[in-house]
Amino acid sequence: MRVLAPTWLSEKKIIAMLNAKQQWITNKLKEQNALLATRPPLPVIAEDTTLTLFGKPFSISIKSGTKTQFVFNRGRLALIISTRVKPENVQAHLSKQVQLFYREQLQAQLQNRLPILADNMGLVYQKVSVKNFKAKWGSCNNRGELDFNWRLAAMPFETIDSVCIHELAHLKHLDHSRDFWALVAKYDPEYQFHKQVLRQYSTQIWF
Ligand SMILES: [Zn+2]
Secondary structure, eight states, X not given: OOOOOOTTXXXXXXXXXXXXXXHHHHHHHHHHHHHHHHXXXXXXXXXXXXXXXXXXXXXXXXXXXXXXXXXXXXXXXXXXXXXXXXXXXXXXXXXXXXXXXHHHHHHHXXXXXXXXXXXXXXXXXXXXXXXXXSSOSEEEOTTSEEEEEGGGGGSOHHHXXXXXXXXXXXXXXXXXXXXXXXXXXXHXXXXXXXXXXXXXXXXTXXX
16 A cells, blocks of 8 residues: 655654554455455466357367467367467467457447448447447447447347447437437337346456
8 A cells, every 4th residue: 555645744643644544444455355355256268268259158279379360160269379479478368369359250240230220220320349448338429439349249149239229329319318218228128138138248258
C-alpha cells in the first residue's frame, strides 16, 4: 500500500492518522481478499482444453512448428507455436492464437447476420469491428459504428443475435430509455434470457 500525504504534515502526525485508520484499512484489505478468493481460478490453455464456439464445445491440441499459427479442422483447434518462442511466453502465445481464431469466427458471423438483422429492423449502420473489450459486449456510437467483443464467438448464435439487436437499437436511441427497451423487446422478446446466458459464459472466458 502507498500513502499519499501533503509535505507539510509531520511524520508523527501521519503515523498517528494511519493508526487511527488501521482498523478501516485492515477491513478493506480483508474485503478485497475475500472478493479475489471467490473468483474462479484461471485455467491454462493446455492439450485437450475444451472451449466453446457458437455454444458448441471444441478441443485444443498444441504442436510446435516453424511458424506460430492456428488450424481449425473437424472440431479441433490446433495451436502451433513456433520453436523460437521461449517457454515462459508459450502461454501468452496460446491465448493470442485462440483470440485470433475467435476474432476471425466472430467477424464472419457478424458479416452474415448484421445485414439481415439491420434490414429487419429498418436500420442502417456504417461500420462493424471486432474489439478486445474487457468489460462490455458491444458498443454503438453516433456515427453509426458498431463494435463487438471477440469473446462473443464462444456463445450460441441466438445470444450473439441478441447483442447485435441491442447495439442496432442504439442506432435509433443512443441511451437505455423506455423507447430503447421497447425497440429491443420488439425484435428480441427473450432479451432477458439472453442476458443471463451472457453472464454464464462470461465466467468461462477468462483470457
Ligand atoms: Zn446499450
